[in-house]
Amino acid sequence: MSASFQYKPRFKDMRIKPPRPEEEEAAADVLRLKPGEKQCQHPDCLKVATARAPRSREQLNESYEFCQAHAAQYNKSWNFYAGMSEGEIRSRYENEQMTGGRPTWEMKAGRMSREAAAFAAKFGTGNKTGAGRWSDPFAMFGQDHQGRAAEGPETAPIGRLERQALADLDLDPGVAREAIRARxxxxxxxxxxxxxxxxxxxxxxxxxxxRAWKTLTKAKMA
Structure with a gap:
C-alpha cells in the first residue's frame, strides 16, 4: 500500500483530562435542592423527590416523597393486603363490592350538630342522677368517659418503610425514640x-x- 493511503489517526492523544473545579461544582449543583424541592425519602438517596407513594394501607391520604426510580421500586413491591388474614381480605372484598370502595358514614348526628345540642339541652350530657337522668347501657349515643379510658391510647399509624425499619431493629411500632437509639x-x-x-x-x-436507622432518622422517629 502506498504511503498516501496509510491510516493516520486524527486524535493522537486520547488521555482524559480531569474536570476543572468549575465543572465539578456544576456537576454537584445538579444534586443540590432548589427552593421548593424536597429530597427523596429513600435512604441514601440525594435526588429530588418527583413522585408520591402511599405510606400504608392505613395512611392512603399520606404519601412518601420519592424520586422516580425509588417510587417505581416501592410500587413494584406494594401489596395492599399485606398483613391481613383471609377473613379480613374477604370482608374487605365484600365491602368494596357493596360500596365500590367509597367511604361510608354512620347515619347519626355529629357531636357538634344542632341535633346533638338539642339532645344535650334536653337530657344533659351525662346525667345519671336527679331530674332528667338517663342512662345508655348499650352505648347507643356514644361511649362514656370510662369506656374510652378502658380502651387505652391508640398507636399512631406509621408508614410501610418505617414499619419495616422497626422490624429490622427487632422493635414494635409505638416504641420510644430512646429505645430505638439504644437498640x-x-x-x-x-x-x-x-x-x-x-x-x-x-x-x-x-x-x-x-438502612433502618437512616429510614427512621429521615422520618424523625429516631
Missing part, C-alpha cells in the same frame, strides 16, 4: 465484624440495621 447501637456493636473477631456472618443484618 441501634446495641445491634451495631453486635453485628460489626470488629467486635466479633472478624466474623462477617452478620454483615447482611448490619446493612439492614444501618
Amino acid at each position: 441501634y447501637y446495641e445491634l451495631l456493636k453486635r453485628c460489626h465484624p470488629d467486635h466479633n473477631g472478624g466474623d462477617r456472618s452478620a454483615e447482611d443484618k448490619l446493612q439492614r440495621v444501618i
Whole structure:
C-alpha cells in the first residue's frame, strides 16, 4: 500500500483530562435542592423527590416523597393486603363490592350538630342522677368517659418503610425514640465484624440495621 493511503489517526492523544473545579461544582449543583424541592425519602438517596407513594394501607391520604426510580421500586413491591388474614381480605372484598370502595358514614348526628345540642339541652350530657337522668347501657349515643379510658391510647399509624425499619431493629411500632437509639447501637456493636473477631456472618443484618436507622432518622422517629 502506498504511503498516501496509510491510516493516520486524527486524535493522537486520547488521555482524559480531569474536570476543572468549575465543572465539578456544576456537576454537584445538579444534586443540590432548589427552593421548593424536597429530597427523596429513600435512604441514601440525594435526588429530588418527583413522585408520591402511599405510606400504608392505613395512611392512603399520606404519601412518601420519592424520586422516580425509588417510587417505581416501592410500587413494584406494594401489596395492599399485606398483613391481613383471609377473613379480613374477604370482608374487605365484600365491602368494596357493596360500596365500590367509597367511604361510608354512620347515619347519626355529629357531636357538634344542632341535633346533638338539642339532645344535650334536653337530657344533659351525662346525667345519671336527679331530674332528667338517663342512662345508655348499650352505648347507643356514644361511649362514656370510662369506656374510652378502658380502651387505652391508640398507636399512631406509621408508614410501610418505617414499619419495616422497626422490624429490622427487632422493635414494635409505638416504641420510644430512646429505645430505638439504644437498640441501634446495641445491634451495631453486635453485628460489626470488629467486635466479633472478624466474623462477617452478620454483615447482611448490619446493612439492614444501618438502612433502618437512616429510614427512621429521615422520618424523625429516631
